[in-house]
Amino acid sequence: QVQLMQSGAEVKKPGASVKVSCKASGYTFTNYAVHWVRQAPGQSLEWMAWIDPANGNTRYSQHFQGRVTTTRDTSASTAYMDLSSLTSEDTAVYYCGRATSSGSYDYWGQGTLVTVSS
């Protein structure tokens, strides 16, 4: 069965960086794009980035002003999301999602809570 397994919760200090992983199983990793979405406490969802695991092509939300980077390791069927220069406003649950050709996310990771606190 298709699964996206994310790395565990993180606590970071302001100014630090965080790297979240998303390991795919149950399907061919390079056949589907992976998107990253975050959700601050009590808030809606915010799209961050997209990566095509087949060729490494990426696209980012300009709202993050170059602070976000997504990469992949095809040998490990894993996508990664790096977020730098963290502030308290980056405290959120970070999700990866598998994108279908219909543009929707049919499978989601379980979420990774990132807490930024001094």
Next chain:
Amino acid sequence: DIVMTQTPLSSPVTLGQPASISCRSSQSLVHSDGNTYLSWLQQRPGQPPRLLIYKISNRLSGVPDRFSGSGAGTEFTLKISRVEAEDVGVYYCMQSTHFPRTFGQGTRVEIK
């Protein structure tokens, strides 16, 4: 960015009664390929979002047929024909026609 506006933000419903959520986009969601990439997601408390409907009206496999989607252009609707207890949660519309992808604010469905 495309702004997605949902109404209502909260919907108290009696079990077995219908519920309806509207979603309006600030620009047309018709893609140059002719498709409209509007999805509906359900998020139960403490869980990741779950895809219910894609491209306006297509139910994902396994989604009960009491969920239906409709609309076109900039106006879209999710309907639950008879609300069940397991439908409690927050519902989001999402557009995948334009970058960046954007989501509605969410509509909380709760039982009266």
